[in-house]
Amino acid sequence: LYGERASPYPILITLVDHSRPFAGRLATPEILQTKGFTKTQRRRSNERPNVLPYNRHVNAHVIANSVPTPEEMGEILGVSADRVKTIRAIMSRPVQAKGPAASGRTRGKAPARKAVRQQARRVAPKT
Amino acid sequence: VVGRKRIESVFLNVPYDHEFESLYLAYVVGLTQLGLGINAALAVPNQGRLGTIIRLIEKSDFSIHDLSRVEVSGGVPRFNMPVELGLALYRSHVTHGKHRVFIFERKQYRAQRSTSDVNGIDPQIHKGTIKGLMSGLRNIFRQPHDVTTVPEMLASYYAVKHRVPELRRNAGSKSLFEPAIFRDLTVAALIESQKLIDRRKSRTVGDRRG
Numbered sequence: 001l002y003g004e005r006a007s008p009y010p011i012l013i014t015l016v017d018h019s020r021p022f023a024g025r026l027a028t029p030e031i032l033q034t035k036g037f038t039k040t041q042r043r044r045s046n047e048r049p050n051v052l053p054y055n056r057h058v059n060a061h062v063i064a065n066s067v068p069t070p071e072e073m074g075e076i077l078g079v080s081a082d083r084v085k086t087i088r089a090i091m092s093r094p095v096q097a098k099g100p101a102a103s104g105r106t107r108g109k110a111p112a113r114k115a116v117r118q119q120a121r122r123v124a125p126k127t
Numbered sequence: 128v129v130g131r132k133r134i135e136s137v138f139l140n141v142p143y144d145h146e147f148e149s150l151y152l153a154y155v156v157g158l159t160q161l162g163l164g165i166n167a168a169l170a171v172p173n174q175g176r177l178g179t180i181i182r183l184i185e186k187s188d189f190s191i192h193d194l195s196r197v198e199v200s201g202g203v204p205r206f207n208m209p210v211e212l213g214l215a216l217y218r219s220h221v222t223h224g225k226h227r228v229f230i231f232e233r234k235q236y237r238a239q240r241s242t243s244d245v246n247g248i249d250p251q252i253h254k255g256t257i258k259g260l261m262s263g264l265r266n267i268f269r270q271p272h273d274v275t276t277v278p279e280m281l282a283s284y285y286a287v288k289h290r291v292p293e294l295r296r297n298a299g300s301k302s303l304f305e306p307a308i309f310r311d312l313t314v315a316a317l318i319e320s321q322k323l324i325d326r327r328k329s330r331t332v333g334d335r336r337g
Contacts, residue, residue: 060269061227065134067162070317076134076164077310087311091318095289
């Protein structure tokens with residue numbers, strides 16, 4: 001707002017960061033109460049934006065800590081050192097390969113039926 | 128917090144039902160492998176549940192909300208996920224954006240339709256797949272040194288998944304959503320992560336020698 005005359009009434013100015021149109025909906029608008037006509041103050045580039053960025057446009061967050069060891073995590077979670085050892089033992093065991101029965105791919109009754117057919121063929125006289 | 132080491136943590140807001148078990152396991156393995164602690168409202172009784180959830184959100188640095196199962200169940204829409212999302216958004220508001228909120232969805236633009244107030248947050252679309260979920264996690268979190276790749280995360284996921292029956296038997300848990308098995312899964316994921324880091328280190332040493 002630009003003006004030369006001073007207004008007798010206070011003016012409420014709502015600042016919305018239009019560069020972030022969607023984020024603006026979520027934030028409480030910053031309300032400036034000013035007396036008289038004043039020039040709307042522009043936000044400087046190094047100032048904190050008046051709109052709260054909830055996920056900062058999905059900028060990846062750089063994790064501050066390195067990956068903890070299982071023992072460190074065990075301590076946080078209240079898992080004893082023995083239990084961590086047990087889990088380590090389970091994880092180091094080779095995974096057993098599934099047989100055809102376990103994987104659900106059984107041969108079924110087809111071979112038996114085939115044998116019956118062949119038997120019948122052998123027994124039946126040639127015409 | 129261990130000694131001087133502080134581990135950043137995530138509040139995980141996902142549906143706790145049998146159909147979601149695979150994706151839940153993927154969240155546990157993926158987040159743990161990236162070096163994050165997980166705060167989840169597991170086995171919390173209905174009385175005082177809301178207070179527990181608020182405390183968990185307060186002590187977390189981020190929150191992840193999987194809205195893929197916000198659907199009508201028995202004629203009534205399931206609103207627990209959006210309620211918790213609202214709590215996390217308020218937390219983000221009062222902490223001036225320090226607490227960051229991330230949304231995961233199964234379908235593109237579904238979150239924008241179901242909860243249009245969160246249009247400012249771009250959801251990560253996992254399409255109900257483990258790979259999609261791991262990619263989403265890698266989109267929102269980066270590691271400074273130990274750069275875990277999506278194939279590595281998938282390999283760890285399958286390694287843990289194959290041991291789930293034994294881990295479940297060991298913990299005496301009927302489902303994966305019990306605190307005992309949750310702790311074991313977290314430790315198991317870190318053991319796999321450690322294997323990866325060791326393998327990567329030995330490869331680097333080998334390359335230098337070669």
